[in-house]
Structures are given as C-alpha cells and as structure tokens.
Amino acid sequence: MTAQIIDGKALAEELRQSFKARVEALAAKGHRPGLVVILVGEDPASEVYVRNKVNGCLAIGMHSEKITYDAAVDQTTVLKKIAELNADPNIHGILVQLPLPKHFDEEAVLEAIAAEKDVDGFHAENVGALAQGNPRFIPCTPYGVMKMFEKGNVDLTGQEAVVIGRSNIVGKPMALLLINAGATVTVCNSRTKDLLAHTRRADILVAAVGKPRFVTADMVKPGAVVIDVGINRLPDGKLCGDVDFDGCKEVAGQITPVPGGVGPMTITMLLANTIEAAERKAGL
Ligand code: NAP
8 A cells, every 4th residue: 555645845835825815915904914033143954944934925925024143142132122023013923943042041032922923833822822722823833734634634533643752843732733633642752661552553643753764664553644744864965754754655544755745834834823913913
C-alpha cells in the first residue's frame, strides 16, 4: 500500500489565494492587515524565515515590515518598540522571531506583545484560551496541521493520536488542538519509556522531534495518518523531515512530505492569524 500524500504546498497556495479577497475587503474599509516582524541578531536561518513571512504578506496585498536589531541590543529597546507597535492602529500582528539572544528574557518579550496582536499565539493569555478550547490565535504550525487534516478529510473524533515532542511551539499546542477535536491524545518526549508501543497504536502520528528520519516504518500502524513537522538540514544541504518518508509511505494511509508538507502551511497560517486579527478589529 502506498499512502496518499497530503500536499501542503498546494493547500498553502489554495489558502493564500483565498485570503486575497479578505485582505481587499478589509483594505476597502481602511483596515489593510499589517504584520511587523522583529528580528534580533543575524542568524541566517531566522533571516530567511523573516523574509519569507514579510514577502508572504506582501504577495497577498497585506502590509508588512521587518524591524531588525543588532544582537547586542538591550531588551528595553525592543520592549519599547513593542509598546509602540501595540498602540499602532495600522498594525494587527506583531511577531518576534525566536530564538532571541541569550541575554533576553524570551517570556517577558512574548508577554509584552498585546494579546490581541499576538499572531504567533505564544502569549500566556492565548495559550490559556487554547487550553480552554476557546482559542483566539492558534500557533501557526499546529494550526497548519489541523488544516491538513481537514483537507485530507481526517475525522479526528475518537482517534488515538500520538504526538512526539512537547515543545511550546509545536508539540503542546498540537496536543491541545487534537484534544479539542475529540481525539485521545498521548504526548511523548525524550524520556518516554516505550515509544514504539505508543506510536504503533496511533491512528494519527505527529512527529515534532527535530531528528532526521526518526520515525521509521516499523513505528507506524498500517493505515495511520503520519504528519511530519520536522525540518532538518542534512550534511549535503538537503532538507529532510523527522519521518523516514520512503519507508513510512508504504505503511501509512496518509502522509505529509518534507519539503512541501507542513512547512509551507506555517507561514500561511501566520497570514490567516493576521487577517483574523484585522477582521476582529474591524468588527467583521
Ligand atoms: P524542540 O523544542 O527541540 O522539541 C523537540 C521535542 O522532541 C522535545 O519535546 C523532545 O523531548 C522530543 N524528543 C527528542 N528526542 C526524542 C526521542 N528520542 N523520543 C521522543 N521524543 C524526543 O523542537 P520543536 O521546536 O518542537 O521542533 C521540532 C521539529 O519541527 C524541528 O525539526 C523543527 O525544525 C521543526 N519545526 C518545523 C516547523 C514548520 O514550520 N514545519 C515549525 C517549527 C518547528 P524533551 O522535551 O524530553 O527534550
């Protein structure tokens, strides 16, 4: 059996096209959605991510700008800028690219963003709302995964879902979304005793580990939906996921590739969150 591929690239493109009309409707009422991305330091990977976020906005008619700081900037300067942006009526979304340099208190910076402009969904108030099943902003990567389930007609109710990874940006919010959708959820981490026993009974398996080809075919239940969140750079420069795609596609029922799977969905859902923020502000 060869699994059906859930094509994140195609879905991302379809969604971005559909966003254009919403952006124009908002702009016509004087609320063109605006996103500011703050980048501290010169990490090359972060620079690429930030450029893609800004360009993604501009391509669908949104306003977007990047604010960059030298790695040595003090936290107070960045907090002052966030306060200014919180008060700016033309800005609907504020995102601070992580990771921040070591002298920053990451939590304090994320909490400084007004909760109604926190389009990454990392503010404690928004995390709490998600945990209560009443989300305001869903963190972009797991939000993208939920859209992929929708596209693949995956009914999550009553399904055994296993998430490998418990990070604040992927694993935990993913687990909360699956719980809210009615799945029975297990979250595994590096100390999980018998990982295989968990993954083998998963109808839905989400890998957010950060280790190339960590999930192998023997770990997958036949017919399972396998979502690969991982983005790993191999020594030859190629990208690969946390799932051994070639092996697992022979066992799974549906599977996401890397590249072209969850990756393109993440920025797409950032656009979605910023548009939603602007729609809320416009009273739509
Ligand atoms: P992270 O913060 O490093 O978390 C990795 C998680 O995997 C941790 O909870 C860790 O457990 C767990 N883990 C590590 N080894 C394990 C093992 N042997 N068995 C079970 N669990 C294990 O990473 P992240 O930020 O969640 O990202 C995960 C992957 O997704 C990375 O490849 C990242 O690049 C990618 N990512 C992709 C997107 C996208 O847009 N597609 C967005 C974000 C991240 P402990 O907590 O016990 O250490």
